[in-house]
Amino acid sequence: LTADHVRVVEVGPRDGLQNEKKSISLKTKIELIERLAKTGVTTIEAGSFVPAKWVPQMASTSEILQHLLRTPPQSGNQISYNYLVPNIKGLENLVKLMEAESAAAGANSDSEATTTTEISLFAAATEAFSKANTNCTIAESIERVRPIVALAKEKDIRVRGYVSVALGCPYEGPDVSPLKVAEITATLLEMGADEVSVADTTGMGTAPRTLELLRTLTAAGIANSDLALHFHDTYGQALVNTIVGLEHGIRIFDSSVGGLGGCPYSKGATGNVATEDLVHTLHSLGMHTGIDLEEMARIGSWISDELGRANDSRAGKATLAR
Numbered sequence: 001l002t003a004d005h006v007r008v009v010e011v012g013p014r015d016g017l018q019n020e021k022k023s024i025s026l027k028t029k030i031e032l033i034e035r036l037a038k039t040g041v042t043t044i045e046a047g048s049f050v051p052a053k054w055v056p057q058m059a060s061t062s063e064i065l066q067h068l069l070r071t072p073p074q075s076g077n078q079i080s081y082n083y084l085v086p087n088i089k090g091l092e093n094l095v096k097l098m099e100a101e102s103a104a105a106g107a108n109s110d111s112e113a114t115t116t117t118e119i120s121l122f123a124a125a126t127e128a129f130s131k132a133n134t135n136c137t138i139a140e141s142i143e144r145v146r147p148i149v150a151l152a153k154e155k156d157i158r159v160r161g162y163v164s165v166a167l168g169c170p171y172e173g174p175d176v177s178p179l180k181v182a183e184i185t186a187t188l189l190e191m192g193a194d195e196v197s198v199a200d201t202t203g204m205g206t207a208p209r210t211l212e213l214l215r216t217l218t219a220a221g222i223a224n225s226d227l228a229l230h231f232h233d234t235y236g237q238a239l240v241n242t243i244v245g246l247e248h249g250i251r252i253f254d255s256s257v258g259g260l261g262g263c264p265y266s267k268g269a270t271g272n273v274a275t276e277d278l279v280h281t282l283h284s285l286g287m288h289t290g291i292d293l294e295e296m297a298r299i300g301s302w303i304s305d306e307l308g309r310a311n312d313s314r315a316g317k318a319t320l321a322r
């Protein structure tokens, strides 16, 4: 990555759709992912291997994985598809499917694959959120992560970690300890996570507290290149906090096309910052993303219509109105 290149991680098909009231068909989900893969974005969170009882909207993730393994993107871009796994069972289910697909492809498999499959796992910075989101304590969730990373490494699967509620918790309020966030981030990296996305789940983050958190992470010896930032836009501060992150040297940011989604365990939380808004801001600052903003805006408008919701991207709507 050059200093002026930002990697945008498109989380709409997972973080976005998991919290939309209206479930959409498998066909539409696949169409969304395949259209996103043609915009120039290089990492797409495509689903999660969670029990349907917990997150019914993610029930078709196995079919999505199978489809994406069988159908390389037509754009020729190198794409990483990422799947969230909450526990070892989620990863085992993913690995089983991947191995079955690769056995079926056999000798015909393309040695120069244009897609890679990655996973994300998560821990939270407060006890109350940990209990609500993963039904266990922070310490238990860290122990739950250990075998997931070990199995992923054995299978050569890249691992992203998330630290939720890093800038505010729906149960404990905005004053989450930056030292606790740094401690969990460092632990995930030591265990072997390839990058950690520090998440403002509730959107309570402000510019000063974002800066304080980033300085604490740096003081704990965590390299900027190991970090991503994941802003939900509940209070409209996501882009402000993005600029703080950019100035601090972070070059990976998560976002969701059309600003889809929220979090089922964070009442009132809106979606992630819209990808169109993030890309517009980054380009205005002379940063490169490789993303075609107009096509991203068309996708944001289309998927919002499919979901029967308003398009939450200001830059997306303005781009299409030009």
Ligand code: HMG
Residues within 6 Å of the ligand: 015, 018, 048, 049, 050, 051, 052, 054, 055, 084, 086, 087, 089, 090, 091, 093, 122, 133, 134, 135, 162, 163, 164, 165, 199, 200, 201, 230, 232, 263, 264
């Ligand atoms: P639990 O109920 O304690 O699980 O949930 P359990 O181990 O007791 O198992 C209960 C049943 O589920 C068993 O089946 C298991 O086999 C089955 P039964 O015996 O009753 O028939 N099971 C599974 N089935 C399919 N896939 C699996 C799986 N695991 C167990 N992976 C659990 C614990 C972790 C599973 C649950 O709490 C959970 O799924 N949590 C995840 C919730 C979630 O997806 N939250 C949203 C994603 S995180 C997020 O959005 C934040 C993020 O965007 C960053 C940010 O903004 O903060 C990443």
Ligand code: MG
Residues within 6 Å of the ligand: 015, 199, 201, 230, 232, 262, 263, 272
């Ligand atoms: Mg999120």
